[in-house]
Each structure stands twice: as structure tokens, then as C-alpha cells.
Amino acid sequence: DVKVTQSSRYLVKRTGEKVFLECVQDMDHENMFWYRQDPGLGLRLIYFSYDVKMKEKGDIPEGYSVSREKKERFSLILESASTNQTSMYLCASFQGGPGNTEAFFGQGTRLTVV
Amino acid sequence: AQRVTQPEKLLSVFKGAPVELKCNYSYSGSPELFWYVQYSRQRLQLLLRHISRESIKGFTADLNKGETSFHLKKPFAQEEDSAMYYCALRRGNYKLTFGKGTLLTVNP
Numbered sequence: 001d002v003k004v005t006q007s008s009r010y011l012v013k014r015t016g017e018k019v020f021l022e023c024v025q026d027m028d029h030e031n032m033f034w035y036r037q038d039p040g041l042g043l044r045l046i047y048f049s050y051d052v053k054m055k056e057k058g059d060i061p062e063g064y065s066v067s068r069e070k071k072e073r074f075s076l077i078l079e080s081a082s083t084n085q086t087s088m089y090l091c092a093s094f095q096g097g098p099g100n101t102e103a104f105f106g107q108g109t110r111l112t113v114v
Numbered sequence: 115a116q117r118v119t120q121p122e123k124l125l126s127v128f129k130g131a132p133v134e135l136k137c138n139y140s141y142s143g144s145p146e147l148f149w150y151v152q153y154s155r156q157r158l159q160l161l162l163r164h165i166s167r168e169s170i171k172g173f174t175a176d177l178n179k180g181e182t183s184f185h186l187k188k189p190f191a192q193e194e195d196s197a198m199y200y201c202a203l204r205r206g207n208y209k210l211t212f213g214k215g216t217l218l219t220v221n222p
Contacts, residue, residue, distance in 0.1 A: 042212045043158075045210070101163060103160070103210055106157065
């Protein structure tokens, strides 16, 4: 079974703090993603990475950055947390290529910025 | 621009009734479409994909390119089908775009 593991289930941070959300997958997948999930807005793509050190902006990258130094790990960074970044954050990975189109999700990190 | 539209935020049916969750998309290329499901307190997981033309847990979905739709259907809903359902479209090799989701409640 593919495992996508996010380091924290719940986080509470103060406004202005630098926040790191970590995600690790154990199936050697090329592609990794960060989404935020908000009621009524669905899942919105923040950033994705298709290889080590490669990244592309998603639909809502403002206020976020990412790091992919190793294939299995994809980190989401909130440079200066704000209250409007309070949300559920989901990490996902998939291999890509014919027959490998299923994305596997982590359990989510619920971040509260106070 | 690529877009996935799920017009219903909430859908409530009784057990045994048919259910249809609507999904429309806009995409200029050849789309790859999926339905993902999130049960209470569980992680988001794939339910089915259009290229497989499969039936999972009694659900089916047919890609209608003329109507740009990928509606999810089940003839007889069960209480355990209660969940949040997301339609998703893959564009290019990587990006997976989701709709806003439909919360399905199946009442006893």
C-alpha cells in the first residue's frame, strides 16, 4: 500500500510565524502536490513538484513556498503565517505515466493560525 | 481555462433511492476524469476513473464529451455511501484540478 504521511494532524501557530508542513511518500513517486481544502471551495492546488528540486505554482501559491530536496519528501512553507491560511492542508503523490494515474493522499494537517 | 463544476453542494437521498452526482468540466484537450471520495475521518481516496470504465461500490460514471459531463451514478444508495465526493480533471501530465465537492447524505 502506498503511504503518504503528513508529519502533523493538527498545528496551531501564531500570525507571522514561519510554518513548515512536511509530507513523505514511500512509493518512489515522481509527482507530489500540496492542496488546501476549505468548506465550499473544495481542493485548491498550491504547488506541485514533478521531480526533485522541480516545482510549479498551482492555482493559489501566494504566501507559500515549497521544497523538494529528496524524492520522497515535499515540504510546504508558510513564510509568514496569516489567519487566512487557517485551513486543512492535503499532500498527495502519484507516479504518472500510462496506468499510473491514481493520486494518493495523506491524512491532512489542520492548521490554525491565531 | 480548465474548470470542474459540481453544481450541488449538498445532496440528500433515502436508502435504496437512485443517486446522481453531477460534474461538468471545461477543458480544451482530451480530459482524464476521476471521482474521489472522502468518508468521515478518512483520507481522500480514488473512487473511479473514466478510462477504466469500471463500477466501484455500485457506482458508475460515463464521460460524455458532447455535454462535457462526468456524472456519478448509483441505482440504489446505501447509508455507507454518505461522504464528500469530488470530481477531478487531470490536465497535462501532472495537474489535478478538483471541483468544490458534493456532500452526499443517505438517510435510513
